[in-house]
Amino acid sequence: MTDHLPVYRRIVRREMHSPRSTPAIALAVAIVLVAAWVGTESVLHYLGRPALLVDPVDAFDAAIALPTAVTAPTLIGAGVVVALLGLALVLLAVTPGRRASHHGRTGRTAVIVGNRAIASALARRAARAAGVGNDQVVVSVARRVAEVRVSRSSGWPVDEQAVAAAVQLEIAALDVSPALRSTVVVERHGVVGA
């Protein structure tokens, strides 16, 4: 099915990144509300009716008077707040927005696995290899590293190499990219009564 490869490449690239729909829609709705309000006030002013909140002519005069009517510290504070809001939007626009997931090898199908699903599978494997309960293993999966932390039961040794081998086997079976490197840490202090 090589003819589907461009489609798969596009799908996987898109699914691995955020579409930025939520902030874009929120911003659009905010602008629509402001524009609707300004438009309504303009019509009300034209009809000679009382304004909803602020008459547009008063608003214009207030904007003209802004540098003289408001104290400098207030202006600086307001300016900084607006600039930071703008910076946040710029960062949303230019950062890649990677989702916490990895993609598998494309064959007949393409596959995307969430980092939580990977962590959950590695934890089960590690717990079995270590001979401990599932709640004694904590796995965190980042873009390139999977970290497995095993807290051993008091008095029972944990075969660290067996755990590492089991984790490695599962990672090899997943065969995801970006490729995952694993580190296994067995906590020194045992858990009593676990």
Added chain:
Amino acid sequence: MNATNRGLNRTLLLVVGIVLLVVGAAVATAAAVPDWLAVWIDGVASVDLAFDPSQPATLAIVLAVCVVVIALLVVFVVRQGRGHARTLVHRGGAAGSVDVDAKVAATLIEAALADHPAVSSVDVSGYRVRRTPALKIALSLRKGSSPSDVRVAVDRVVERWDAVLGSEVPVLITID
């Protein structure tokens, strides 16, 4: 897998972000530097002379700009998330044509995967990616189950579906 125009989303965020950043920074620095504050006060005074907001023509222009902005942004919001496809395969001939609805695929594949011990939920939906119909199989797994085992099982179900359909549509599996 939808056809959301991501470039447009980012462009809106970028343009509005730059405007707010520049205006906010300009206000803050002008208020902090006395010489710049004088420039600002002179500048708005000349705008005040040149521009009369109580004129009906001015109000009409403001209203028109507001209406255009609202119309464009409403279209922008409504167009988010498009790209779902109802028809998966269309075959036409002299004797007539056959459309296979994506719901057929959804029902069959969901039924085949619902009994898998590792799968807690399945959702199958049809999309159109670059004019190619495609399927998305979204799976949630039970805690601790292996995504690679599930993928093998799903691939087998997809191959059976290929045989039923008589052609291979692109399939994306998402595992969470």
